[in-house]
Amino acid sequence: MGNSELNTVGQSVRRKEDYRFLTGCGQYTDDVNPPHHTHAYFLRSPHAHANIRRIDTAKAKAAPGVVAVYTGADLTGVNGLPCGWLITGTDGQPMKEPPHPVLAQGKVRYVGDGFAMVIAETPAQAKDAAELIDVDYDAVPAVVNPVEALKAGAPQIHDGAPGNKCYTWALGDKAAVDAAFAKAAHVTQLDIVNNRLIPNAIEPRAAVASYSRADDGYTLYVTSQNPHVERLLMTAFVLGLPETKVRVIAPDVGGGFGSKIYLYPEETAMVWASKRVNRPIKWTAERSESFLADAHGRDHVTHAELALDPDGKFLAMRVHTTAAMGAYLSTFASCIPTILYATLLAGQYTTPAIYCEVTAAFTNTAPVDAYRGAGRPEATYVVERLVHAAASEMGIAQDEIRRRNFIREFPYQTPVALLYDTGGYDACLDEAMRIADVQGFAARKAEAAKRGKLRGLGYAAYIEACGLAPSNIAGTLGARAGLYEVGQVRVNPTGGVTVFTGSHSHGQGHETTFSQVVASRLGIPIENVEIVHGDTGRIPFGMGTYGSRSLAVGGTAIIKALDKVVAKGKKIAAHLLEAAEADIEFKDGKFTVAGTDRSKAFGEVALAAYVPHNYPLDKLEPGLDETAFYDPTNFTFPAGTHICEVEIDPDTGKVAIVNFSACDDFGNIINPMIVEGQVHGGVVQGIGQALLEQCVYDQESGQLLTGSYMDYALPRADDVPSFKVTTKVTPCTHNPLGAKGCGEAGAIGAPAALMNAVHDALSAAGVTYLDMPATPHRVWSALQAAKH
Amino acid sequence: MSVSLSLTVNDEAVNAQVDARTLLVDFIRNNLALTGTHVGCDTGQCGACTVLVDGNAVKACTILAVQANGSKITTIEGLAKNGELHPMQAAFKDCHGLQCGFCTPGMVLSAIDLVQRHPDADEATIRAELEGNLCRCTGYQNIVKAIAQGAAAMRG
Numbered sequence: 009m010g011n012s013e014l015n016t017v018g019q020s021v022r023r024k025e026d027y028r029f030l031t032g033c034g035q036y037t038d039d040v041n042p043p044h045h046t047h048a049y050f051l052r053s054p055h056a057h058a059n060i061r062r063i064d065t066a067k068a069k070a071a072p073g074v075v076a077v078y079t080g081a082d083l084t085g086v087n088g089l090p091c092g093w094l095i096t097g098t099d100g101q102p103m104k105e106p107p108h109p110v111l112a113q114g115k116v117r118y119v120g121d122g123f124a125m126v127i128a129e130t131p132a133q134a135k136d137a138a139e140l141i142d143v144d145y146d147a148v149p150a151v152v153n154p155v156e157a158l159k160a161g162a163p164q165i166h167d168g169a170p171g172n173k174c175y176t177w178a179l180g181d182k183a184a185v186d187a188a189f190a191k192a193a194h195v196t197q198l199d200i201v202n203n204r205l206i207p208n209a210i211e212p213r214a215a216v217a218s219y220s221r222a223d224d225g226y227t228l229y230v231t232s233q234n235p236h237v238e239r240l241l242m243t244a245f246v247l248g249l250p251e252t253k254v255r256v257i258a259p260d261v262g263g264g265f266g267s268k269i270y271l272y273p274e275e276t277a278m279v280w281a282s283k284r285v286n287r288p289i290k291w292t293a294e295r296s297e298s299f300l301a302d303a304h305g306r307d308h309v310t311h312a313e314l315a316l317d318p319d320g321k322f323l324a325m326r327v328h329t330t331a332a333m334g335a336y337l338s339t340f341a342s343c344i345p346t347i348l349y350a351t352l353l354a355g356q357y358t359t360p361a362i363y364c365e366v367t368a369a370f371t372n373t374a375p376v377d378a379y380r381g382a383g384r385p386e387a388t389y390v391v392e393r394l395v396h397a398a399a400s401e402m403g404i405a406q407d408e409i410r411r412r413n414f415i416r417e418f419p420y421q422t423p424v425a426l427l428y429d430t431g432g433y434d435a436c437l438d439e440a441m442r443i444a445d446v447q448g449f450a451a452r453k454a455e456a457a458k459r460g461k462l463r464g465l466g467y468a469a470y471i472e473a474c475g476l477a478p479s480n481i482a483g484t485l486g487a488r489a490g491l492y493e494v495g496q497v498r499v500n501p502t503g504g505v506t507v508f509t510g511s512h513s514h515g516q517g518h519e520t521t522f523s524q525v526v527a528s529r530l531g532i533p534i535e536n537v538e539i540v541h542g543d544t545g546r547i548p549f550g551m552g553t554y555g556s557r558s559l560a561v562g563g564t565a566i567i568k569a570l571d572k573v574v575a576k577g578k579k580i581a582a583h584l585l586e587a588a589e590a591d592i593e594f595k596d597g598k599f600t601v602a603g604t605d606r607s608k609a610f611g612e613v614a615l616a617a618y619v620p621h622n623y624p625l626d627k628l629e630p631g632l633d634e635t636a637f638y639d640p641t642n643f644t645f646p647a648g649t650h651i652c653e654v655e656i657d658p659d660t661g662k663v664a665i666v667n668f669s670a671c672d673d674f675g676n677i678i679n680p681m682i683v684e685g686q687v688h689g690g691v692v693q694g695i696g697q698a699l700l701e702q703c704v705y706d707q708e709s710g711q712l713l714t715g716s717y718m719d720y721a722l723p724r725a726d727d728v729p730s731f732k733v734t735t736k737v738t739p740c741t742h743n744p745l746g747a748k749g750c751g752e753a754g755a756i757g758a759p760a761a762l763m764n765a766v767h768d769a770l771s772a773a774g775v776t777y778l779d780m781p782a783t784p785h786r787v788w789s790a791l792q793a794a795k796h
Numbered sequence: 797m798s799v800s801l802s803l804t805v806n807d808e809a810v811n812a813q814v815d816a817r818t819l820l821v822d823f824i825r826n827n828l829a830l831t832g833t834h835v836g837c838d839t840g841q842c843g844a845c846t847v848l849v850d851g852n853a854v855k856a857c858t859i860l861a862v863q864a865n866g867s868k869i870t871t872i873e874g875l876a877k878n879g880e881l882h883p884m885q886a887a888f889k890d891c892h893g894l895q896c897g898f899c900t901p902g903m904v905l906s907a908i909d910l911v912q913r914h915p916d917a918d919e920a921t922i923r924a925e926l927e928g929n930l931c932r933c934t935g936y937q938n939i940v941k942a943i944a945q946g947a948a949a950m951r952g
């Protein structure tokens with residue numbers, strides 16, 4: 009790229025966005041206060057499953073400060089919320105898509121299901137008035153567990169989904185797998201529950217919806233990871249408005265982890281109502297609402313088997329998973345336990361035959377959708393728990409069994425549809441073992457044993473597929489959206505550059521990373537680059553940020569636009585320098601006639617483009633503003649090895665993480681500091697899943713028992729240690745940055761590494777199986793049970 | 797019932813009439829338009845709303861505005877002087893102790909309180925003291941690093 013001073017690619021540049029966040033100048037949705045705004049409050053079901061016989065809103069409407077009260081019956085002409093991915097079942101039938109109403113009508117299907125909206129002058133007045141709404145519920149039995157939901161006689165949640173089944177879907181060659189199992193020397197089997205999680209971005213969801221009679225247009229500020237998708241779904245599918253009349257702005261967003269990808273009922277109802285009340289409407293979720301009504305993650309029940317030959321070579325894998333969808337299909341719910349799960353079951357291994365069958369069930373719970381990792385942590389957990397158990401059963405060392413099965417030749421076609429372009433799995437395993445000091449483990453274990461403690465070491469050699477693509481293949485698999493990204497590079501007349509990206513930052517630091525990419529390519533200072541994101545009114549289009557796609561897909565779109573800028577710049581420079589276009593080189597911020605010292609600076613070319621006095625107007629348009637849409641040709645495949653060492657106190661069952669080491673291959677890295685931060689955050693979410701977090705609904709009543717930070721154990725600073733993280737690089741082969749993505753790796757690798765360590769530690773005490781989270785109570789109980 | 801308040805916020809005298817049930821955090825955000833103080837929960841558990849009241853870290857969602865009558869309050873907006881970051885803010889930037897920035901104001905103010913009480917805090921102390929502040933983004937590692945570095949800078 010450009011000259012050494014301005015080329016910051018690969019450097020830990022401190023973040024451009026930090027000054028505003030550190031001085032309290034961030035602009036989050038709840039900080040937006042349009043004049044004369046009102047406040048919305050949503051009345052939610054206290055029952056997991058109930059028919060609503062009657063709703064009387066008269067008293068609420070008459071309460072002080074109330075502007076309007078709406079129920080589902082008022083939303084005439086408003087459709088239900090759509091699901092963005094159509095899964096076709098093994099029976100050839102499309103999945104069941106029962107209506108997902110904006111406000112529930114006639115029936116509520118989970119605790120927290122919203123069915124009325126009160127709009128008032130203050131939040132307190134809205135809330136007080138909601139209490140005056142008289143509702144006649146007829147509570148009926150509920151079912152919250154996906155396996156129970158599929159059993160005969162389970163309460164029926166939707167008329168349109170008999171047996172609560174959304175779909176049964178399968179991937180892989182069943183006959184080949186069955187044949188391989190028949191001749192296996194060893195078969196390892198596990199029954200696994202992947203615990204349900206609640207994402208808990210620290211900024212609660214919020215929205216501010218306004219309507220303007222001047223242009224019959226709407227403006228929505230919303231905590232969204234992908235404002236264009238939100239607008240498209242809301243206008244075209246639900247409200248029947250022209251996209252041109254709705255501007256969606258996702259300003260600073262305080263974390264998402266998937267939970268802010270989706271089109272939610274609240275903001276949809278608010279946009280609709282903003283025209284009716286003709287005043288802006290604001291709503292910010294209380295944390296208890298986040299627990300109840302944000303889309304949750306995971307919630308799989310799986311039976312998994314691995315067939316091996318006598319040397320520990322994997323012959324085949326067979327997996328059956330029941331996945332909860334919750335009460336309604338959230339925006340991407342259906343593709344998580346299928347397209348983003350079963351396809352990852354090859355892991356880093358040459359397993360020649362894999363078959364996975366998934367049944368998705370409706371349950372009386374909040375909807376389930378993508379949460380950091382989305383399908384891939386569940387897949388990695390299945391694969392790496394199987395591998396750990398198989399190695400233990402067969403007496404093969406954990407690193408050795410992995411090495412015996414690693415893929416080493418690329419590109420590699422897996423039996424579950426993916427084509428890995430590149431990777432270097434041995435290098436990551438070696439390095440992770442080095443920094444984890446695996447050699448010294450036996451001595452540490454012996455020392456711990458003297459103190460009466462149980463030490464264990466666990467590995468996870470994970471792979472993930474990021475930057476979901478390409479659109480045409482995804483389309484054949486059921487995607488109802490494109491998966492490209494958009495970048496616009498606007499060179500201003502004085503040489504400053506404004507970049508409009510369809511990616512959205514809610515903590516990832518795009519303003520810095522993307523600026524590094526652009527500044528380095530153009531040979532200009534980072535300060536001269538401004539990144540604009542999160543506003544449908546300013547950015548051409550975009551698919552937003554999820555699935556670790558921003559740099560690999562969004563960054564590449566920017567690169568493509570930069571290529572066009574440079575190409576046009578060469579034409580302008582050729583004219584100014586009276587040289588042939590083919591002779592112009594662009595380097596270090598200068599257009600130079602090759603082999604001479606005749607050059608024009610980038611800024612001079614920009615100025616000429618906007619003040620085209622000496623300009624080839626007959627051949628070239630003025631201006632220097634280019635847009636590119638980039639549709640990737642393949643997924644990217646970040647991979648790595650995480651190694652966790654735990655020490656368990658058998659008297660209390662408490663698991664202490666004494667060491668966590670990660671070596672990841674994210675391809676080329678623009679800003680190592682930001683990448684490390686992503687790994688730290690992901691690992692702690694993974695540790696949260698493995699040790700602390702568990703969403704619990706009462707099996708009988710369907711009440712959410714973990715509805716606050718008192719009951720749902722979000723990791724705190726003193727629950728986790730510091731980690732050793734490092735990287736190895738095999739550049740992605742199919743995008744110009746060579747980048748793969750890093751946002752989810754921690755959450756994917758950590759749960760399996762940690763639980764493998766727990767199992768390793770407990771094996772000496774005779775404990776063979778434990779589900780997440782490995783709480784002290786669970787570990788202690790398992791140890792007691794093993795004694796008897 | 798409305799009550800009158802007089803207090804100092806970020807070195808400026810503030811006099812106001814508020815509804816008696818107004819929480820300090822709502823007073824700061826809504827009446828004073830200082831939106832750097834955030835609300836992340838409704839159970840006093842997340843610490844996003846932390847401000848300094850007479851130099852001590854207080855979760856502003858857990859007290860009423862009237863309880864702060866007569867006191868001296870510092871919010872995140874009051875830390876940087878003349879555009880120059882407070883050493884703790886600078887350390888957060890330098891150590892990448894923030895991602896989405898939502899927990900950050902509370903983290904920085906808690907950190908300053910922590911350092912006042914434990915000028916030489918080690919990692920274990922910092923982690924234990926941060927127990928009241930949730931961050932979902934950073935995994936805490938760089939926050940801990942930032943606080944140690946900020947503490948050193950504050951010692952001078």
Ligand code: FES
Pocket residue numbers: 834835836837838839840841842843844845846855856857858
């Ligand atoms: S908002 Fe005050 S502790 Fe969460």
Ligand code: FES
Pocket residue numbers: 210262263515893894895896897898899900930931932933934
């Ligand atoms: S930086 Fe996002 S919650 Fe801490």
